[in-house]
Every structure is written in C-alpha cells, then in structure tokens.
Amino acid sequence: SYELAQPPSVSVSPGQTARITCSGNAFPRKFAYWCQQKSGQAPVLLIYEDNKRPSGIPDRFSGSSSGTMATLTISGAQVEDEADYYCYSTDDSGNHSVFGGGTRLTVL
Amino acid sequence: EVQLVESGGGLVKPGGSLRLSCTASGLTVTNVWMSWVRQAPGKGLEWVGRIKSKGDGGTTDYGAPVKGRFSIFRDESRNTMYLHMNSLRTEDTATYYCRFVAAADTVYWGQGTLVTVSS
Numbered sequence: 001s002y003e004l005a006q007p008p009s010v011s012v013s014p015g016q017t018a019r020i021t022c023s024g025n026a027f028p029r030k031f032a033y034w035c036q037q038k039s040g041q042a043p044v045l046l047i048y049e050d051n052k053r054p055s056g057i058p059d060r061f062s063g064s065s066s067g068t069m070a071t072l073t074i075s076g077a078q079v080e081d082e083a084d085y086y087c088y089s090t091d092d093s094g095n096h097s098v099f100g101g102g103t104r105l106t107v108l
Numbered sequence: 109e110v111q112l113v114e115s116g117g118g119l120v121k122p123g124g125s126l127r128l129s130c131t132a133s134g135l136t137v138t139n140v141w142m143s144w145v146r147q148a149p150g151k152g153l154e155w156v157g158r159i160k161s162k163g164d165g166g167t168t169d170y171g172a173p174v175k176g177r178f179s180i181f182r183d184e185s186r187n188t189m190y191l192h193m194n195s196l197r198t199e200d201t202a203t204y205y206c207r208f209v210a211a212a213d214t215v216y217w218g219q220g221t222l223v224t225v226s227s
Binding site: 035042045048055084096098099 | 169218
C-alpha cells in the first residue's frame with residue numbers, strides 16, 4: 001500500500017525556520033496537504049494543494065513541492081507551534097487517502 | 109455551520125463488533141463524501157475509509173488494515189454516517205474521527221470517539 005514518509009521529529013529554537021519533509025511516489029501527480037494537531041485536539045488544515053493556505057492560517061506557514069517531496073516550512077517558528085504535523089495525500093488511483101507518520105515539532 | 113458528532117465508542121473484546129456513529133448537522137450526509145480517520149494512543153493519524161456521495165455512486169473504499177472487516181454506511185433519515193467494525197483486534201484500539209472535506213481549503217472533524225479492544 002502507498003506510504004508517505006516524514007521525519008519523526010524536528011527541533012528548532014524560537015524564531016528559526018523549521019522544515020518538515022514528506023516524500024511519496026505519487027507526488028507531484030497528487031497534491032500534498034498538511035495539518036497540525038495539538039495534544040488532545042482534532043487536526044487543523046494548514047496547507048492544501050501543495051502550497052495554498054486556508055484563511056486564518058498565519059503566513060509563517062507555507063508549503064512547497066518538488067519532485068517526489070513536499071515540504072512544510074514554518075518561518076520564524078513560535079513556541080505555540082509545538083505540535084504534531086502530518087502530510088496527507090492520495091494514491092495514484094485517487095481512491096485511498098494516506099497520512100504520513102507525523103513529525104513532532106519542538107520549539108525551545 | 110457544520111458539526112460532526114461521533115458516538116458509540118467503548119470497550120470491546122478481541123473478535124467482537126462495534127458500530128460507531130457520526131451524526132452531522134449543517135450538511136446532508138448522502139450528498140457529500142465523508143471519511144473515517146483513526147489514531148491509536150500516542151500514534152499518528154491513519155485513514156480508515158471513505159464513502160462517496162449518493163450522486164457519485166455511494167461507493168466505499170478502505171485502508172488495507174481494515175478492508176474486509178469494517179464497513180461504512182449511511183442513514184439519510186438520521187443524517188448519520190456509520191462505521192461498522194467486525195473481527196476487532198487489539199491494534200484497532202484508537203480514537204476514531206469522522207471527517208468531511210467541504211472544499212479543498214475547508215475540512216471538518218468530529219471530536220472523536222475512543223474504541224478500546226481488550227480482553
């Protein structure tokens with residue numbers, strides 16, 4: 001079955017740039033999406049269709065895609081950005097969605 | 109405003125069955141695509157399956173770990189989507205969320221319901 005690979009953890013100091021990668025063989029044919037999940041809460045959509053940001057999401061969050069890798073960038077990470085981040089997409093058939101394993105971002 | 113409320117979680121023995129409900133407001137469940145996503149304790153998100161709108165055939169697809177054991181269906185009169193789970197295993201222990209993608213930039217999640225499979 002189709003898989004998306006993310007690093008388990010990323011750590012930055014406040015104000016630094018954090019980059020979280022997501023690799024998958026169906027990129028770039030399929031879009032990448034990113035969501036943020038804080039402890040005990042439902043996920044929140046951060047980025048859709050590779051690089052678009054829903055209204056209400058701070059502009060320090062951005063997405064990009066190149067070849068078989070999608071990247072979430074948090075420019076000037078803040079302590080409040082500590083959370084788990086997941087990429088997700090679909091397989092080539094479009095019939096099965098898949099989540100990456102998740103990346104725990106630490107900002108300290 | 110769209111709201112999704114899951115219910116039906118609880119403790120069940122391995123090999124048992126359970127039915128989860130996702131009752132929606134602000135949308136008609138038969139007119140949209142909806143899905144189930146689960147999260148084992150301390151683990152990542154996992155896509156469980158999806159049901160298409162009636163207009164798109166109402167077909168379902170499932171992730172490999174649950175295919176053949178879980179099924180998704182809807183009750184239009186109750187505006188509710190269900191996840192029927194059979195032959196439950198300890199590894200099915202998770203919080204189960206229902207999810208509705210209204211548009212590419214708009215995703216709604218329920219609050220989740222916890223299923224524990226243990227003897």
